[in-house]
Amino acid sequence: MYRSTLLLVTLLFAVLSPSSLWAQEETGSIRGHVVSADGRPVELINIGLRGTRLGTTTDSTGAFELRGVPPGAYELVVSFVGLETRTVPVVVQAGQVTVLPTITLRETIATLDEITVADRTDTYRVSRASASLRLMTPLLELPQNIQVVTADLLADQQILNMREGVVRNVSGASEAEHWAQFTRVHMRGARIPAFRNGMNVASNWGPLSEDAALIERIEFVKGPAGFMMANGEPAGFYNVVTKKPTGQTRRAVDVTVGSFNLYRTTLDLDGRVDRSGRLLYRLNLVAQQNESFIKHDFQHRYAVAPVLTYRFDERTALTAEYTYQQARLLSPGSVYQFSANGFEVGAVPEDFTAADPSIDPTVIDDHNAFVTLTHRFSDAWRLTAQLAYFDYRVNGSFLWVASLTEDGDMQRSYGLWDSHLENRLGQIYLNGEFATGAVSHRLLAGLDLADKDYLAEFGQYGILGADVPFNIYHPTYGLPAESIPQFDQTQSLRNRANYTIAQSHTALYVQDEARFLKDRIRLTLAGRFTDSRDNDVHEQVFTPRLGLSVSPVAGTSLYGLYDQAYLPQAGAGADGTPFRPIRGHNLEAGLKHDWLGGQWTSTLAVYRIRKTNVLTADPENPNFSIQLGETQTQGVEVDLRGSLAPGLDLVLNYALTDATITKDTDASRIGDRFGGARHITNGWLSYRLRHGALRGLGLGLGYRWQLDRTSNWAAAGSQERLPNYFRLDGAISWQNERFSAALNLGNLLDATLYTGTRWGNVYYWQLEPPRTFRLRVGYRF
CATH class of the missing domain: 2.60.40.1120 (Carboxypeptidase-like, regulatory domain)
Structure with missing residues (x-):
């Protein structure tokens, strides 16, 4: 097949x-x-x-x-x-x-x-990665599949944050259960980590998903990328690039209303502080409140993101960026439905929640700051240094199922979830170009530092409404105060935390792209040495990278890549031996082609990722794991994006993902699939009139289709098949030089769509909203 x-x-x-x-x-x-x-x-x-x-x-x-x-x-x-x-x-x-x-x-x-309405150039397509990916080579010539989602595309689809269908614009990417505040993206058979402005900010829980109003673009890097990371998921990562000052005076305000009492306002101010233009600013403000089709569910979000850039001269600039986001929501876990009789979608009320309006909301505060210094020695050599700090705090609770009968009688586990994530990150890297005879070189060398600490308390919990019967088929709400467990928070979180993660690494890397025959042949050689600590596990690992890209004619490239990664694993086996890191080995080949002089581009990629040292159950000690597991993911990906004709923009993709267990202590699991849908295809087509009486009128239509689905993850023996998924969305809009208006309709067919899995005898899933609308009105001044 x-x-x-x-x-x-x-x-x-x-x-x-x-x-x-x-x-x-x-x-x-x-x-x-x-x-x-x-x-x-x-x-x-x-x-x-x-x-x-x-x-x-x-x-x-x-x-x-x-x-x-x-x-x-x-x-x-x-x-x-x-x-x-x-x-x-x-x-x-x-x-x-x-x-x-x-x-x-x-x-x-x-x-x-x-000024009249101008043709938007490269609305959905960009030719180069952002500077935060550290690469000087156009995407067409890179020996790797990298797809970029632009701010224009996010705006056309009225995506409000990373959790709202961004993945539809990238082949093979899908969303998994999200716990209402942070993003879980699966790609090439695994959950991929989140980067922001080129830095790995991912943690098990956090940080808060980025609001779309703060995003300039999102770059999906597929497969290992030794120039960015080696101690991470071999499937790749996504990099959110936040908005920076442009030096041009531009201001915009947008107001959005929508289904389930959605009210949202954003303000984007971009310009110069002084007349000389040395000091530039960018300020984004967001205020949003919305309810949900789920009973009692709500989420209020606020964001403030000021950025300053000071240009010392034409070669040196310093950028300081601060972002504060706050989210208030009912409770993580309140967005799930449960059953002991399979995925009873329809039998359980559509608006079901295990939460109760009497419990206190969960409050999340997310602060982060970046400072970036760039210096251009010449047109060929540039130095970049960047520091980042993240402070992410959750004060709230979690809900889950403690027990569930086939008749639907449920006991709800209600626990304290206080947590604190701190990320301290730094990097300095050098880009340069030089020649040795007829061979030109593009050099990248750098130092990468990270220190991450996560503290959480899950130890205090009880049964929500233990003295009040609760049935999933006929739920009742409105608990008295004495039926809600109370928690002791008098001590500091550091003193009462019962779950900790301490990760750090120091890495040195160098990459040389040698270019032959007038840049038609490009050979990439790279290596990264990483010294990492994950709780008590200390590893020193070297990971190589080898890539080849050939352009037989302009606008076309054929490429091949071999890359490695490793993923530290905390813990030890029954004999106390610490677990070795997962080792990832990636082979990838592909064909890229620019059409109509670069107006739109296409990528065909094939790959195989093999992971060794994967943890699996210890047959002699069921409470422990051993490292005899191995998995393999292979697939085909096709991406097309750009302008097919003036005003006609397209994003179209398809992926076949075949992720299986190839080695396990339980022979019956060998050959089992994981990683979600085997076939995923998405499309978005938009057209905007450029001339005539209806100039500025736009139409958009898109689909998401997933076939041969299984749950994204599951315990041994609990892999579940899910029905095929098809969703249709549409949009109609109008814009001129100052004003814009857009009406987007989500889930046009009002389909019942969900993702989920099973844990023990309990099935749980998340429903997507039924048919919805969003109306946005904008003014540029």
Whole structure:
């Protein structure tokens, strides 16, 4: 099945490709750098070739690159609202890169009223990773599958935070049970960790999921990535890039209302503090309250995110960023439904909750700060240093099932959940370019430091409403105070914590990308040495990386990758021997192609991840584990994103994920699947009119489809099959230079959708909301 599916997808990709990749007309590229009148790099400047549909935008360093340009003479148009438009003549030759002199833009007296609705370039597609991924190479040329979800795409889909369907935009990614406050993303057969601005911030519980109003983009890095981490999940990670000052004066306010009493306001202020433009600012504010289709459930969120950037000169800048998020919710665990008779979706009331409106809400406070210093020694060499601190505190409770009969009589375990997560992170890295003869090199070298501490108390608990019968089929609510267990919080959390995690690591890494034959062949060699501690387990591990990327013609690359990772494991076996870390071995190959001169891009990837030293049950000591387990995940992924035509944007993806147990002490488990749906495909198509009386009107339609589903995780012998999943969403919107309005409808077919699993004799699941609406109105000033 796996081989036949791989062959079918490969043939389909070949059919969709040009009639012969090797017979295409050879093209060239244009590189340049845009600065303001005082010499500062300018981000998000529109770059286009007059008379063509080729275009891009500048990155955070002011750099841009246009690829796939047919040979000839052109006029390059450089523009942005409030800045003069520059036209630069350029001649492109086949197989060569044309490097332009630095382009300087000056302010104009043009007002926003004089600007018409412009074509949004690269709305859903970007050509380069953010600076926080530390890479200088375009995504097309990287020997790895990296997919980027842009802020424009999040806005079109009216996604409010990381838990609301972001994964629909990436092949093979899915959401698992989320406990209402933090994100669980599964990809390539495992839960992947969360990064923020290039730093690994993940913990078992926390930090709080990022609000979409704070997000510039989300980068999904698939498979191990030794240049970012080695002591982590071999399936990959996702990196949230937060909004930074752009140097342009832009202000926006949005108000959203929706189903279940959703009320939300966001404010985004971007500009300069002083006239010289040395000191820049960005401020995002969010206030939201909403209820739920689940009885008594609610969540109120607030966020404040100021950012300052000071440019000492055109080469050196310092950025300081602080984010505070608070969430108030009924209780983690209140969003689950339960049964002792299978997934009785429909038999249990749709609005069921195990919680009670009489219990105190859970309050989460999340503070984090980043300080980033960048210095450009020259156009070829750049140094970056970054520090981050996270302080995440939960004061609340948890709910779970203590016992459940087939008749539905339930005892609810209600416990204290006070916790504190501290992350102290640091990194310094150097990017550079140099040549040795005919071979050019892109060098990355750095130091990565992390120290994470998590404290929690789960030790105090009791039965919620022990003297009041509670039945899942006919629940009653409104407990008296004496029926709610009380907890002792007089001592500090550090003194009463009964669950702790202490993790730290120091890592050195170096990566060289050697480029041959006018950059057509790119060989990546890298290694990372990591010294890590996970509670009492101390490991020193070297992990290598080898990648090859070849461009037979411009706009196309074939790649192969071998990478390693390891995952520390706390604890010991029955004889006291500490567990060795899980070792991950990744093989990946793929084909990437840019279409219509780079307007949209496609990626086909095949991979295999093998994990060794996986914990499994000790057959001689059932209360302990041993390390004889092994798993293997292999699959095929296809991603397409970009502009098919002016105003017509598309995201389309498919993934086959085959994750199985290949070695276990229980022979009956060998061959068992895990990791969720075997087949996942998603699509989102939007169209916006650019001309005529209805100019600015937009329509959007998207689907999510999962086939051959199982629960994402389960204990031995409790893997559960789930029904196929199909969801349809739509949107209609309108915008002009200042105003915008958008109506999004979720779950158009009002389908019953859920994820869940079984623990012992108890089945538990989470329902998605029925058909919903969201109406957003925005003003730009």
